[in-house]
Structure formats: structure tokens, C-alpha cells
Amino acid sequence: MRFSGKVAVVTGAASGIGRATALRFAEEGATVVAGDIDEAGGQELADTSNGRIRFRRTDVTSEADIVALLDAAAELGGPDILFNNAGAGGQRAKIDEIDAAGWDRTMDLLLRSVALGIRYAAPLMAKKGGGAIVNTASVAALASGAAPTPYSVAKAGVLHLTRLAAADLAKDRIRVNAVLPGFIATNIFASAIGLEGEARDKANALIQGVGQQAQPVQRAGRAEDIAAAVCFLASDDASFVNGTHLLVDGGLSVGPRHSWDPNTPGLFEALAALAPTGAAE
Template sequence: MRFSGKIAVVTGAASGIGRASALRFAEEGATVIAGDVDAVGGQELADTSNGRIRFRRTDVTREEDIVALLAAAEAAGGPDILFNNAGAGGLRAKIDEIDGDGWDRTMDLLLKSVALGIRHAAPLMAKKGGGAIVNTASVAALAAGAAPTAYSVAKAGVLHLTKLAAADLAKDNIRVNAVLPGFIMTNIFASAVGLEGAAREQANAMIGHVSQQVQPIRRSGRPEDIAAAVAFLASNDASFITGTHILVDGGMSVGPRHSWDPDTPGLFEALASLAPAA
């Protein structure tokens, strides 16, 4: 019960990583103020939580919605914890095909919302003597190929914002860290291309199969894997950790496939195979 008596705010809480994290905080004793644009999913989450989770419809691209969500947390006695998690795939175009409006919408959702969440939570946490903020970035923040350009740039921004905010808010005893998911079995990928119903299930199955082939840990990532890391960063177990991030990607970022798969030859092994026998 690491969060007994704590008030935790989670955005994007109606599904996926946000839902798993809201449940994890509640299971460990927190009262959770959950925000999402999905009112049906958010209310269903609250209704099944025995009063531990309170839902408020929140569009994080609207600053007034963020302020209202945090005001609800303040009325409950918090916030002690903020998990800036809301997001979607955003603009899928390559850099030579983007349009300004699509770029702005992606940045508003994935980066500006995080900045404003921190901005409006920080004074409330400072009044309480401190707090913990966790932001969802992505393995896509570190290299090309994991997600579309706009999404990847926004997540790289979240990663750097995390460091800057940690420096700015250290004076108020507020820690700021990030979690970087790899391939996690949520609907974000299928939703990004507009798939529904059976097509969405088929896409998720394909993603699950592919993810097992591109990382050393041979299983799909689960929202609960991210929730566990978020709970750690938000807890007193991480009281000496700020301004950094945890990769939760099944090892996807450790190196190219030949570095961890003995059946995939690297360049040196391939060249050695061409040498004449001694």
C-alpha cells in the first residue's frame, strides 16, 4: 500500500496504459482522479473501482480541462502524483508530406498537454510540500523507425521536458521522471490508422506477433508492465530519482537483432564465414 492516503491524477485513464496505471495506484491505496475524452470507458473504470477511482471527462488539448481535472484533485486533498499519459498516434505523414495543422494537433496532444499538466500541478504540489510527476514518452523518442515522425518528435520533447521540469521543480521537492514504453499491447496502433472491430483485433494480433520478433524478451508488452514502472517512479522507493527515464521495451533498444539473437549473424560473423578454411 505504497500510496495509502495519496491522491493520484492519471490522464488517458479509460484504456491501455492509463487504465492499468489507475488500477495499480488504486490497488496500492491511492484515490485516483482519472481523466479521458472517453466518457463511457472512464465511467466504467470508476464504477468498478469501489470508489477508489473518480472519473472526470478531460480533453488534454484544452488547458481549461487540465485545470479542472487538477482542481478536482485539489478538492480531494491532492495532487500528490500526476501521470501525464494521454495520447494517440497523431499525424502519420513523413516530414516531406506533413501539414502544419496536423503537426500542431499532434504536438498539442502529446507534448503541450504534458507541459501544461506539469505547469498546473506544480503549484498545487508545492503547497503540499512536494510530489511526483511521471510522463509517458516512448522508445520512439530515441531513434527512427518505431513510430511516425511527428509522434517521435513529440515524445523526444517529452523526454527533454522531463529533465528541464525536474531541474525547475527540485526546489519544491517535486520529482519528475518519464517512462518509455516499447511495443505494448494497446489499441493505440490500430486506432492510429482508424481500424475498428475485427480489423482492430487482427491488427493487435499482428502487432503482438511482430513485437515478439524485434526484442530479446519474447512476449508482447502489457499495459501492466508500464503501470509497474510508473508506480515505482511515483513511489517513495524512487525518492532519489528525478530527471531521468525508465525504458520498458522488452530490450528492443539494446541493439540490432544480431546482438541478442544467436540465429542472426552480425557483420563480423558474416565476413568470417567467407574466409577460407584453415
Template sequence: MRFTGKTAVVTGAASGIGRATALRFAREGAQVIAGDIDETGGAALVAEAEAQGRIRFQRTDVTAEADIVALLAAADGPDILFNNAGAGGQRGRIDEIDAVGWDATMALLLRSVALGIRHAAPLMAARGGGAIVNTASIAATMSGAAPTAYSTAKAGVLHLTKMAAADLARSNIRVNAVLPGFIVTNIFTATLGLTGAVRDQANAAIATVAAGSQPVRRPGRPEDIAAAVAFLASEEDAGFVTGTHILVDGGMSVGPRHSWDADSPGLFDALEAMAGK
């Protein structure tokens, strides 16, 4: 019960990582204010946590600054903010994207995080401090993990995390980021506009692919990210941690595939084979 007496605000809370994290905070004693544009998913989240009575939902579009302000006001002084809302954004290479899609992606994935921090900071400072966790992505550190606009926005979130940690240290506010790897949520199918049975079939296929995409041979789960976020938000466990990030990627970033997959030979293996060794 690390968060007893604390109030946590979670954006993008109606599904996936946000939902798992909201439930995690609630299970550990926090009062959770959950924001999302998905009112049906928000109602389901509240119903699931009804026995605990610790989650309240408020419709929130994080691309609208007034909605962010209203969500934080509903918390009546947040101790924790998890800036998590997001989607796949503009698809395509840099030579294919358009300005409207680019701006919309940045507004959702980067601007919203900056404004969340901006408006939470004075409220947290008035309470003597707090903890902010931002969802970046493994795509912030490499190419090929996500579309260009998404990856660029997440790289911005990663650097913003460091800048905000420096700016807010004087107010006893810690700021960190979590970088998910291949986590099976609806973000992939939503980006492609898939619904219903087709979405479910695609998610099953994604889970199979994910299980073989990194050294840890299983799909990443939203609960894996929720555990890392809870650690970073905890004053007890991470009170000396700020301005950094945690990769939760099943080892995807450890190196090229041949470094961890015995069935995928690298250059040195090929040379040895040629030499008959």
C-alpha cells in the same frame, strides 16, 4: 499499499497504459482521479474498481488547458500526476506532413504535458511536494520506432522532464519519465482508424509481431509500464530519483537485431562465413 493517503491524477486513463496505471495506483491505496475523452472507457474503469471505490472519472481533453485545470482541481491537491494521454498523431515522413497535423500532434503529446506540469506544480508545492511521471517513448531515442511527428514530440517530453525536474526541485517535486517500447494497446489500431473485429484481429497480429521484436520474447503489456510508473511515483522506492527516465522496452534498445538474435547474422558473422570460419 505505497500510496495510501495519496491522490493520483492519470490522463489517458480509459484504456491501455493509463487504465493499467490507474488500477495499479488504486490497488496500492491511492485515490485516483482519471481523465480521458473516452467516457465509455472511463465508466468501465470506474466499474472495475468499484469494490475499491478509489477511482473517479472526469471527461478531460488534454489539448484544452481548461480541462487540465479542472481535472487537477477535482483532485483537491494531487500528490502524483501521470501525464499519459496520447495517440499516434500525424503520420508520414517530414516531407509529407502538414502544419495542422503537426500542431495537433504537438498539442496532444507535448503541450499537454507541459501544461499538466505547469498547473500541478503549485498545487503540489502547497502540499509540500509530489511526483510527476510523463509518458515518453522509445521513439524519443531513435528513428524508425514511430512516425516523425510522434517521435519528435516524445523527444520533447523527454527533455521537458529534465527541465521540469530542475525547475521544481526547490518545491520538492520529482519529475521523471517512462519510455515504453512495443506495448500492445489500441494506440496502433486507433491511429489507423480500425474498430470492432478488424481491430481485434490487428491487435492479435501486433502481439505476434511484438513478441519477436526484442530480446524479451513476449509482447509488452500495459501492466509492465504501470509497474515502472508506480516505482517512479513512489517516495518510498524512488525518493532519490528525478530528472531521468526508465526504458521499458523488452531490450529493444540494446543494439541491432544481430546482437541478440542468433538467427539474424551481423556483418562480422558474414565475414567469418566468407572466410570459412
């Protein structure tokens, strides 16, 4: 019960990582204020939580909605914790094809929303003597190839914003960290390309299969894996952790496939195979 007596705010709480984290916070004693644009999913989450989770429809691209969500937490005595998690795949076009409106929508959803969440949570937390903020970035913040360019740029911005906010808010005893998910099997991939119903289910099954082979830990990541990391960063167990990130990717970023898969030869192995039989090692 690490969060007994605390109020946690979770955005993007109706499904995936947000839902798993809201449930984990509630299971460990927190009162959770959950925000999402998915009213049906958010209300279902609240209805099954025995009163531990309160849902409020929240569009994180709306400054007024963010303020209202945090005000709702203040009415309950919080917020003590903020998990800036809401997001989607955003604009998928390459940099030489993207339009300005698509770029702006992606930045508003994935980066501006995090900045505003921090901006309006910080004064409320300062009045309480401190708090913890966790932002969802991504392994895509670290290198190319993991996600579309606009998404990756936005998540890199979240990662750097996390460092800057930690420095700005240290005076108020507010810790700010980020979690960087890797290949996590949620609906975000299917939703990014507009799949619904049976097509979405097939896509999710494909994601599960690919995820088993994508990194050294040979299974797809689960939303619960990220929830565990977020709850650690938000807890007193991480009271000396600030301005950094926790990479939760099953080892996806440790190196190219040949560095961990014995069935995938690297350059050295390929060259060694060309050596005459019996050549000196």
C-alpha cells in the same frame, strides 16, 4: 499499499497504459482522479473500482479541462502524483508531406498537454510540500524507425521537458521523471490507422505476434509492465530518482537484431563464413 492516503491523477485513463496504471495506483491505496475523452470507458473504470477511482471527462488539448481535472484532485486533498499519459499516434505523414495543422494537433496532444499538466499540478503540489510527476515518452524519443516523425519529435520533447521540469521544480520537492515504453500491445496502433471492431482485433493479434519477435524479451509488452514502472517512479521507493527516464522496452533498444538473436548473423559472422576452411582464428 505504497500510495495509501495519496491522490493520483492519470490522464488517458480509460484504456491501455492509463487504465492499467490507474488500477495499480488504486490497488496500492491511492484515490485516483482519472481523465479521458472516452466517457464510457472512463466511467466503466470508475464503476468497477469500489470508489477508489473518480472519472472526469478530460480533453488534454484543452487547458481548461486540464485545470478542472487537477482542481478535482485538489478537492480530494491532492494531487500528490500526476501521470501525464494521454496520447495517440498523431499525424503519420513524413516530414516532407506533413501539413502544419497535423503537426500542431500532434504537438498539442503529446507535448503541450504534458507541459500544461506540469504547469498546473506544480503549484498544488508545492502547497502540499512536494509530489511526483511521471510523463509518458517513448522509445521513439531516442531514435528513428520506432514511430512517425511528428510522434517521435513530440516524445523527444517530453523527454527533455522532463529534465527541465525536474530542475525547475526541485525547489518545491517535486520529482519529475519519464517512462519510455517500447513495443506495448495496446489499441494505440490500431487506433492510429482508424481500425475498429473486427479489424482492430485482428490488428491487435498481429501486434502480439510481432511483439514476440521484436526484442530480446520475446513477448509483446503489456500495459501492466508500464504501470509497474510508473508506480515505482511515483513512489517513495524512487525518492532519489529525479529528472531521468526509465526505459521499459524488453531490450528493443539494446542493439541491432544480430546483437541478441543467434539466428541473425552480423557483419563479422558473415565475413567469417567467407574464410577458407581451417583458416586461423
